[in-house]
Amino acid sequence: MRRLSAPPPSTALYAGLLLVLAGLLTALIQGRFSTIALALIGAGALLCVLFILLRPAAVRQALRGRQARYGGSAGLMTIAFLAILVLINFLAGRHSLRWDLTAERAYSVSPQAIQILKGIREPITITGFFLTNDARRERLRDLLEEYRYYTDKLSFEFVDPELKPALARKYGVTSYGVLVLERGAKRTITYALDEQELISAIWRLSQDEPKTIYFITGHGERDPYSFEADGYATIRQTLERNNYIVKTLNLATITDTLPADAAALVLANPKVNFTQQEREHFIDYLYHGGKVFWLIDTNAGMIDPYILSDWDVRVREDLVIEPRNAFFGEFASPIIDRYPEHAITNGLGGRSTLLLYARSMELLQPAPPNITAKPILQTSPDSWGETKITSDRMAQFDEKEDTRGPLVLGAAMEESMYGGRLVVITDADFAANSVLDSVKDAFANEALFVQAVNWLTEEQDMIAISARTIEERPIILTRPQMRLILYSSTLLLPLVILAAGAAVWWSNR
Amino acid sequence: MRNAFLIARRELEAYFISPIAYVVTAAMLVVLGYFFSVILFVTRQASLRPLFGGSALIVLLFVLPLLTMRLLAEEQRSGTIELLVTAPVRDGEIVLGKYLASLAFYLLMLMPTLYYPVVLEVFGRPDWGPILTTYLGIILLGGSLLGVGTLASSLTSNQIVAAVLGVGMALLLWLIPSLAGFVSGPLADVLQYLGLSSHIADFAKGIIDTRHVVYHLSIIAASLFLATRILEIRRWR
Numbered sequence: 211m212r213r214l215s216a217p218p219p220s221t222a223l224y225a226g227l228l229l230v231l232a233g234l235l236t237a238l239i240q241g242r243f244s245t246i247a248l249a250l251i252g253a254g255a256l257l258c259v260l261f262i263l264l265r266p267a268a269v270r271q272a273l274r275g276r277q278a279r280y281g282g283s284a285g286l287m288t289i290a291f292l293a294i295l296v297l298i299n300f301l302a303g304r305h306s307l308r309w310d311l312t313a314e315r316a317y318s319v320s321p322q323a324i325q326i327l328k329g330i331r332e333p334i335t336i337t338g339f340f341l342t343n344d345a346r347r348e349r350l351r352d353l354l355e356e357y358r359y360y361t362d363k364l365s366f367e368f369v370d371p372e373l374k375p376a377l378a379r380k381y382g383v384t385s386y387g388v389l390v391l392e393r394g395a396k397r398t399i400t401y402a403l404d405e406q407e408l409i410s411a412i413w414r415l416s417q418d419e420p421k422t423i424y425f426i427t428g429h430g431e432r433d434p435y436s437f438e439a440d441g442y443a444t445i446r447q448t449l450e451r452n453n454y455i456v457k458t459l460n461l462a463t464i465t466d467t468l469p470a471d472a473a474a475l476v477l478a479n480p481k482v483n484f485t486q487q488e489r490e491h492f493i494d495y496l497y498h499g500g501k502v503f504w505l506i507d508t509n510a511g512m513i514d515p516y517i518l519s520d521w522d523v524r525v526r527e528d529l530v531i532e533p534r535n536a537f538f539g540e541f542a543s544p545i546i547d548r549y550p551e552h553a554i555t556n557g558l559g560g561r562s563t564l565l566l567y568a569r570s571m572e573l574l575q576p577a578p579p580n581i582t583a584k585p586i587l588q589t590s591p592d593s594w595g596e597t598k599i600t601s602d603r604m605a606q607f608d609e610k611e612d613t614r615g616p617l618v619l620g621a622a623m624e625e626s627m628y629g630g631r632l633v634v635i636t637d638a639d640f641a642a643n644s645v646l647d648s649v650k651d652a653f654a655n656e657a658l659f660v661q662a663v664n665w666l667t668e669e670q671d672m673i674a675i676s677a678r679t680i681e682e683r684p685i686i687l688t689r690p691q692m693r694l695i696l697y698s699s700t701l702l703l704p705l706v707i708l709a710a711g712a713a714v715w716w717s718n719r
Numbered sequence: 720m721r722n723a724f725l726i727a728r729r730e731l732e733a734y735f736i737s738p739i740a741y742v743v744t745a746a747m748l749v750v751l752g753y754f755f756s757v758i759l760f761v762t763r764q765a766s767l768r769p770l771f772g773g774s775a776l777i778v779l780l781f782v783l784p785l786l787t788m789r790l791l792a793e794e795q796r797s798g799t800i801e802l803l804v805t806a807p808v809r810d811g812e813i814v815l816g817k818y819l820a821s822l823a824f825y826l827l828m829l830m831p832t833l834y835y836p837v838v839l840e841v842f843g844r845p846d847w848g849p850i851l852t853t854y855l856g857i858i859l860l861g862g863s864l865l866g867v868g869t870l871a872s873s874l875t876s877n878q879i880v881a882a883v884l885g886v887g888m889a890l891l892l893w894l895i896p897s898l899a900g901f902v903s904g905p906l907a908d909v910l911q912y913l914g915l916s917s918h919i920a921d922f923a924k925g926i927i928d929t930r931h932v933v934y935h936l937s938i939i940a941a942s943l944f945l946a947t948r949i950l951e952i953r954r955w956r
Contacts, residue, residue: 235890298937683764703831
């Protein structure tokens with residue numbers, strides 16, 4: 211047997227290989243296969259092919275001999291082996307096990323969420339508007355990546371609204387931390403960035419039948435079709451953008467029961483009382499599993515204390531004064547920036563809500579049976595409910611008459627027997643055109659309204675994903691500590707290895 | 720199998736007396752150490768995810784083929800492969816033995832990097848679950864790269880060519896997903912799947928997914944199988 215050595219590869223082959231490598235390096239640096247990178251790789255490959263063509267002897271020599279005798283069977287074996295590997299990978303891709311070893315189980319998708327994801331039939335695209343360095347973006351990316359393991363119908367991208375203003379305008383997005391979900395022509399927008407809200411939004415969008423929300427009319431309520439300052443046209447459009455159908459309903463025209471497609475009623479600050487018949491229809495609906503969003507302002511003409519107290523609520527005859535946390539020092543425009551724990555307000559992305567001329571309410575103790583009531587909006591301890599309104603500049607806290615804060619301005623009630631839900635907010639101005647059009651996304655007012663409707667209309671078996679807090683694990687270092695870490699890891703550690711190498715070499719001289 | 724271990728032991732000893740192994744390890748530690756420090760100062764998070772879930776891993780693409788370049792090429796050049804051939808060992812055992820030696824040496828190379836999580840533990844409270852999975856991930860990734868490097872070493876009798884080929888193949892495997900942008904549909908998914916870079920991020924997050932484990936083991940099996948075939952072909956020329 212002669213000594214083995216390959217024929218010396220010629221310069222052409224070397225040059226070809228180096229060109230291919232240079233092309234790959236270019237692609238690595240540029241982060242994509244650009245024309246330059248592809249040209250380099252192409253030229254290199256061409257050189258290698260030329261070498262093979264021009265030096266057939268060398269190539270033939272490489273392929274001669276025993277391999278020619280039963281090279282066929284070896285080739286078949288190779289193909290079979292690779293085919294088996296492909297098959298194994300295919301099967302492993304179809305049935306895989308995933309273990310989440312993070313302390314918070316940060317990547318474990320809840321069973322309900324998995325069910326919802328597997329139920330998606332049409333592709334949903336999600337566009338997130340975030341600053342590039344927003345930590346929430348990364349968390350959402352992780353979550354969505356995880357969701358994609360359960361459905362191939364979900365795609366997402368993150369956009370910096372500053373860099374793509376046209377896209378932001380198209381969706382009417384004016385702030386950071388917004389997710390736009392689309393399914394065909396349908397669209398829903400969420401400001402909430404936790405898992406619960408994200409999966410609810412996906413679920414809402416994957417429903418074939420959008421839910422219908424009825425605004426009650428006929429008693430001077432806020433009008434969802436009015437573009438006047440106190441109208442509700444803006445919030446109606448927001449609801450429609452969120453995959454809801456908005457209709458109006460005059461209770462007086464109802465002969466037997468409310469429309470069956472009513473997912474929720476909105477009763478926005480009626481100025482006059484219901485007739486006896488209207489009241490009966492209303493009660494019949496609400497007390498048998500209906501969902502109502504009731505806004506009661508300081509100038510409300512109809513407050514039905516009997517219905518409200520059945521649902522654990524009493525509204526006060528006062529004006530909420532907020533001496534410190536107020537909009538440009540307007541005492542009667544409280545800003546709420548800390549919320550009690552509730553699904554409705556969890557989804558506001560930590561933004562504040564601005565109310566105007568609100569009254570306060572209280573949740574009665576003890577609560578009626580079957581009712582659980584939770585506050586959703588609360589003012590600061592500095593605030594109070596003013597009962598003698600002369601002018602809000604002159605407002606003085608009066609120990610005997612007024613109520614000291616924190617005051618409840620919004621609450622969410624649930625009834626366990628029929629599953630009815632009621633949200634009461636003691637202000638109607640916060641969702642009026644004038645406020646929404648002027649504050650835009652600076653406040654979470656729009657989101658609060660939509661979140662309340664979302665909570666009212668969600669299915670009972672839906673989503674009880676407990677909010678997971680991903681623990682931050684900060685490291686605070688002093689300058690000397692930083693220097694210590696830098697020098698020890700970049701210099702000391704490698705030097706120790708080199709010293710060990712030198713010692714071995716010395717002893718083996 | 721016993722033969723493979725004998726070859727592995729001989730080869731591992733060769734690593735310890737060759738200066739290049741120490742230089743390569745030191746170079747890797749300089750790069751990783753610098754990345755680790757800078758990332759820590761910027762993110763201020765007790766986590767290894769940004770280090771071992773991203774671009775810092777590229778250092779492995781360049782370093783590991785230097786460990787495997789001489790494995791088979793050198794034996795072919797000096798003709799000592801004949802000694803192995805005449806001994807009662809199968810080609811598969813030669814390839815496997817040499818590969819295992821490089822893998823064992825790589826594990827030893829990773830030992831000093833444990834300094835980073837120790838630093839995190841001293842100055843903060845890291846989550847050890849993800850650190851564990853991260854190490855599993857870089858061991859598997861390194862295993863794949865060493866497999867590819869061994870394959871490159873079988874193709875030539877010149878160490879330098881083997882190193883260049885190894886780095887090239889590693890880069891190609893790493894970059895395949897960027898080609899997915901040129902096509903669409905199932906082919907894009909296949910390209911995405913083939914890329915080494917698609918099978919490391921989950922480990923760095925703190926997730927063990929059997930898919931990624933199977934992928935890396937397949938890359939290793941395919942590389943070693945092909946290297947064995949090539950050795951056979953070249954030997955009987």
